[in-house]
Every structure is written in structure tokens, then in C-alpha cells.
Amino acid sequence: MSDWLARLSQLPQQWFESPIAAIALTLGAYFLGIRLFKLMRRPSWCPPMLIAAIVIAAIIALLPIDIDDYNRGASWLMLLLGPATVALAVPLYQQLPQIRALWKPILMTLPLSATLAACYAVIIAAIMGAPQDVLASLAPKSVTSPIALSLAEELGGSRALLMGALLTTGVTAIFGVEWLSRVLRIRDPRLIGLALGINGHALGTVRAFEINSVAGAFASLGMSLTGAFTAVVLPLVWHLFY
Amino acid sequence: MSVLRGFLWLLVFLLLGQTLVRLFHIPMPSGVVGMLLLTLWFGYRGGMNSDVVRISQPLIAMLALLIMPGVVEIFFVADQFADQWAAIITALIAGTLLSVLSSLLLMRRYLPRNVDTGHAGAVDHE
Numbered sequence: 389m390s391d392w393l394a395r396l397s398q399l400p401q402q403w404f405e406s407p408i409a410a411i412a413l414t415l416g417a418y419f420l421g422i423r424l425f426k427l428m429r430r431p432s433w434c435p436p437m438l439i440a441a442i443v444i445a446a447i448i449a450l451l452p453i454d455i456d457d458y459n460r461g462a463s464w465l466m467l468l469l470g471p472a473t474v475a476l477a478v479p480l481y482q483q484l485p486q487i488r489a490l491w492k493p494i495l496m497t498l499p500l501s502a503t504l505a506a507c508y509a510v511i512i513a514a515i516m517g518a519p520q521d522v523l524a525s526l527a528p529k530s531v532t533s534p535i536a537l538s539l540a541e542e543l544g545g546s547r548a549l550l551m552g553a554l555l556t557t558g559v560t561a562i563f564g565v566e567w568l569s570r571v572l573r574i575r576d577p578r579l580i581g582l583a584l585g586i587n588g589h590a591l592g593t594v595r596a597f598e599i600n601s602v603a604g605a606f607a608s609l610g611m612s613l614t615g616a617f618t619a620v621v622l623p624l625v626w627h628l629f630y
Numbered sequence: 631m632s633v634l635r636g637f638l639w640l641l642v643f644l645l646l647g648q649t650l651v652r653l654f655h656i657p658m659p660s661g662v663v664g665m666l667l668l669t670l671w672f673g674y675r676g677g678m679n680s681d682v683v684r685i686s687q688p689l690i691a692m693l694a695l696l697i698m699p700g701v702v703e704i705f706f707v708a709d710q711f712a713d714q715w716a717a718i719i720t721a722l723i724a725g726t727l728l729s730v731l732s733s734l735l736l737m738r739r740y741l742p743r744n745v746d747t748g749h750a751g752a753v754d755h756e
Contacts, residue, residue: 410699418695437694437701444698445705455706462699468689469696471640473661474647475686477668481678484669493740501733509725516717526721530729533697534659549711549718552704554697556722564730572734579737587730590693597690612662619658 400451410461417443432563435591438555469534476608479597483605486578494582494613499621501586502614505530506622509557520630525549527622529557532589535615543626558591565592577603585610636685643668 403409421440428434448458480487487494509526518526525545528536533554540550565583574580577600584592585607596607647664650656656663672678711718 414695414699418698435694437698441698441701442705444702448702448706455703459699459703462702466696466699468692470644470661470664471637472689472693472696473659474640474643474664474668475682475689477643477665477672478678478683478686479690480665480669481672484673490741493737493742497733497736497740501729501736504732505726505729508728509721512725513717513721516720518714518717518721522711522714522718526718529722530726532662533700534661537700538659546707546710547700548703548707551697551700553718553722555701555704556719557726560723560726561730564727565734568727568731568734572738574734574738576741576743579734579741582737582741583730583733586733587726590697594691594694612665615662616658619662 397452400453401457404453404457404461407461407464410458411465413444413447413458414440414462414465417441417447432566433559435559435562435595437591438559441555473532473534476593476612479601479605479608480612483602483609486602486605487609490578494609498582498586498610498613499617502530502617503621505587505614506618521545522549524626526553527626528618529553530561530587530589530614531618532611532615535619536589539619539622542623543630554589555591558588561588561592562595578606581606582610585612586614589614632681633685636679636681636683639679639682640664640668640685640689643671 417440418436420443421436421438424439425431425434425436444458448455506527506529509529510523513523513526521544523545524543525540525547526549527543527545528539528550531539533551536550536554537547540547561584565580565587569575569580569583580599581596581603584596584603588595588607589611593604593607593611597604643664644660645664646667647662648660650663650667651658651660668682
């Protein structure tokens with residue numbers, strides 16, 4: 389009997405030796421998050437992803453396993469981020485005629501918007517006395533995660549803090565775009581999409597696709613251009629100051 | 631099988647992106663370079679490969695899921711930044727709202743109005 393109990397207590401550790409359990413946990417939490425999100429009548433301040441992340445964190449805390457055990461398995465899932473980023477070529481190509489017609493205003497406004505997205509947060513945090521490694525983790529907050537991760541590494545920021553910043557930024561950007569576009573009476577899906585993509589990276593882009601495909605395509609454009617622009621400019625500017 | 635063939639296309643373009651990034655020291659992730667290359671390729675061929683279209687829809691819908699594992703970690707390193715939370719949260723929320731406001735105003739100022747305001751103007755806010 390005690391032998392059996394000992395084996396039972398070792399089970400969670402053994403599950404997480406292969407990536408299967410971590411992937412199953414992530415998928416399960418994702419669908420649970422979506423269900424709870426619908427039950428809570430779709431609050432814009434709490435996306436399904438945040439609910440799911442809290443569920444996963446709670447389960448890891450309850451089971452005798454480490455966050456590193458989970459990360460090791462979940463990294464297999466994050467491998468798909470690469471091909472998923474390449475897949476954004478499809479909506480981008482579909483909207484190419486629209487984008488070609490608008491390249492001038494986009495080129496004029498996007499670099500400024502992307503710069504402001506990083507500057508506001510860094511300046512506020514710096515005024516409030518945050519140290520350099522915190523600033524480095526906040527600077528790439530509006531950039532899509534594969535780019536942001538390599539940027540934070542280059543600037544010397546914390547990976548975990550950056551991911552938290554990405555989530556907070558995405559949620560706030562979705563809420564802010566929906567609220568402010570209503571206040572400013574902006575209904576153009578191209579504009580809403582661009583604002584979501586520039587400020588809210590992949591989370592904003594997913595939200596834009598829920599609005600319609602035009603908003604989605606402009607969001608992927610905003611997200612990729614912000615990512616490319618920030619990836620080139622941020623390290624240069626950063627090393628001027630630090 | 632066509633979904634797998636589409637996936638292979640994505641992987642090939644991801645590898646192409648990685649190759650260019652390494653060869654020319656491009657400060658961008660290989661995924662983004664691969665995306666731009668694939669867009670150029672579609673433009674060159676004058677159309678999209680239907681296999682790629684079929685795999686891209688589920689993959690794009692999965693983007694939020696793919697970021698999730700990274701987010702979980704923040705709950706476990708929270709102590710490390712215990713005395714910084716006020717600055718971090720204020721910077722993120724106020725900073726993002728400000729940048730959303732400025733980008734909306736900028737774009738409204740410079741983006742020409744939609745010509746076909748018929749269906750494209752209607753955004754359903756659920």
C-alpha cells in the first residue's frame with residue numbers, strides 16, 4: 389500500500405519528464421480560459437489567455453513540480469511561434485493592394501507611433517525610479533513576442549518580466565483601442581487594426597481578426613512593421629543612454 | 631496531407647529567413663524575415679498557394695496560445711520585482727493608453743478616409 393502511494397506521489401514529476409503533460413496542460417487551460425471568458429460575458433480587461441495563465445500557474449503551484457519542468461515541455465509548443473509568424477504572410481498578402489495605396493501615411497505615422505509606444509512606458513518607469521534591468525524589460529513591450537524576447541535579451545532585461553509586460557500591454561491596448569475609438573468616433577477597421585497591431589502586438593492582432601479580416605490584416609501589418617522598426621532602432625537608441 | 635504540405639512551406643521560409651538573418655546579421659527574428667520573404671514570393675507568383683492558406687488560418691488563431699506558456703513564469707518571479715510593481719504597472723497601463731491615444735489620433739489625421747465606406751465602415755463591437 390505505502391509502495392503504491394509512493395509511486396502515486398512521484399507521478400506528477402514523471403508526467404513532466406516528457407513534454408506531453410505540459411502541452412496537454414497548456415491546451416486544457418486554454419480551452420478552460422475560453423469557456424470561463426464566455427461565462428464572464430467577455431470582459432475586455434481579462435482575456436482568455438490571462439485566465440488560462442492563472443490556471444496553469446495555480447496547477448504548477450499545487451503539484452510538486454517546478455516552473456522549469458513546465459517551461460521545458462511548453463517550449464515545444466512555443467516552437468510553433470516561428471511558423472505562425474511566417475503564416476502572417478497570408479493576411480499581409482491579401483491586403484497588399486490596400487497597403488500599397490496607403491504606404492505614405494503608414495510610413496509617416498507608424499515609426500512615430502512605435503517609438504511613442506516604447507518611450508511613454510520607459511519614461512514613466514524611469515521617473516518612478518525603476519532600475520535599468522526593469523526598463524530593459526519594459527522597452528520592447530509593444531513588440532511581438534519572438535522579437536521582444538531577443539530584444540530584452542540584448543538589452544539585458546528579464547524574460548519573465550517582459551512576458552508579463554507583453555500580456556499587460558496587450559490587454560490594456562485592446563481595452564484602450566476599443567474604449568478610445570468609441571470616444572473618438574473612429575470606426576474605420578483599417579485604423580482600429582493598425583492601432584491594435586502597433587500597440588497590442590499578437591494579442592491585439594488576434595482581437596483585430598475577431599473584428600473583421602480587414603482589421604486583422606492591418607493589425608498584422610502594424611505588428612510586423614512595429615516589430616521590424618523597433619528591432620532595428622531600439623538597440624541603437626538604448627546604447628546611446630546605457 | 632495538404633495541411634502538412636503547407637506546414638512544410640512555412641518551415642522552408644522560416645529556414646530561409648534564418649539563413650538570411652545569419653548571413654547578413656539582420657537584427658530581426660527569422661520568423662519576421664520569413665514572413666516578408668513569403669509575401670514577396672506570393673507577389674512574384676501572383677497568387678497564394680492554397681496549402682499555405684489552409685495551414686495559416688489555424689496557426690494564426692493559435693498565436694495567443696503560443697505566447698501563454700511564457701506568461702505563466704511571471705507569477706513565479708514576482709518577488710524579484712516586489713519593490714518595483716507600482717512603477718511597472720503604472721508605466722505599462724498609463725504608457726499603453728497614452729500610446730494608443732496618440733496612434734489613433736495620428737492615424738486619423740493622416741490616413742485618408744476609406745473610399746468604399748459601404749461594408750468596411752461597419753465594425754461590430756460585439
